[in-house]
Amino acid sequence: MADDATRQRRKKYHHGDLREALLRAAERELAEKGLESFTLRGVAKRAGVSHAAPAHHFRDTNALLTALVTVAMQRFGSAMTSAMSQAGDDARARFVASGIAYVEFALENPSLFDLIFSSRRPDFDDPELTRQAATAFGSLVDGIAALIGADPMASPGGRVTVAAAWSQVHGVATLLNAGKMKFLAGDLAADRKAALRKLVSSVLPVAPTSAD
Amino acid sequence: MADDATRQRRKKYHHGDLREALLRAAERELAEKGLESFTLRGVAKRAGVSHAAPAHHFRDTNALLTALVTVAMQRFGSAMTSAMSQAGDDARARFVASGIAYVEFALENPSLFDLIFSSRRPDFDDPELTRQAATAFGSLVDGIAALIGADPMASPGGRVTVAAAWSQVHGVATLLNAGKMKFLAGDLAADRKAALRKLVSSVLPVAPTSAD
């Protein structure tokens, strides 16, 4: 907004930092219109440039979305690791906290979450995106490793445990986000953290240390 | 195909059963191109009619998708209830069977499953669709009711149990479908049913009756 206005005033031909401006505009476009109605021309308009300007910074629409999902993935991973570090030393509490952060990120950034798991629009072979995704997934695996005292990916049972824990959290995030769990609205309003904790922790590979 | 060819030969102006032909064409279009690339003009072409013909049977694209998702939801529910009835009398075995059917429907009909949970394209206020969805959801709730001997929707804890079980199964289906669990490929290939059973049953509100 401020950038666009500035650009209008100065009537500059060159933008100066169009690539970053396009990323910011794309995030607004995505948040306001959703992944379904996301439009490259809309992004260009938000950034105050012509409809063909983005081509000089991103090969096509999917390349722009790939760049956007990369920063989204980074934030997503950071939200989880920061929640873990705020949860103290107990492995179980840390793991539950990261799961809650997973769900809350999805609820606070529904379109970015959609994009992360859309599996169609962005290019998931992009090396930088792959790196960010591996980092985020790694914290999940590490959390389970701390719980069971071994590398879960090394055994079939461990892999299934990882899959089950991830699925549990992801299912909660997805179904809440899609509005398919309106019957929980009251319970979430009453004690949101407790309800999320119950939903997230029900699949953990070790017993609770306290009541949850 | 056969219908289109017949129509070509006879050069009929009126189709005769275009509404149903469009639904069949739409299912093929969806299966082949996915929800992202689904096109009303493509459906019309598959049915062998002009691009504007569908308008006389469906108000717009979303209305067609609403009709399609309604029959998909019906099949989805049927897959689960039929799996339950084949599983015998044990409440737990029946519930696990329905969960496995949930996941397998998603894997066998990825685009229909996408459509069911897309939450954007179809009109989920449509009364017939609402009815089919309630039926499918009802079998989930009934399965849990049989397990705990009470109506789970009547208590906060019961509702959370329903949400947790649904989330677990839905997360597995979604992540497998999105190709995010390639690390499980070997385990699924080795003993698919066992792996799915483990994934699906880990969140049940009562202990297993035998090893799974």
Added chain:
DNA sequence: CGAAAAATCTTGACGGCGTCAAGTTATGAC
């Protein structure tokens, strides 16, 4: 310093999309 090269952005065009309006053809009611 200044001209050539490169990078950046605009304008215009193309085909494909969903949808609307108007015209054409078949069906069915009377």
Added chain:
DNA sequence: GTCATAACTTGACGCCGTCAAGATTTTTCG
């Protein structure tokens, strides 16, 4: 058998992503 109506086609509109060509600015380098 006529005629209203339903079913379908044709053509148009604006929006989309992308490509090509031209305009403008910046950078390189002789």
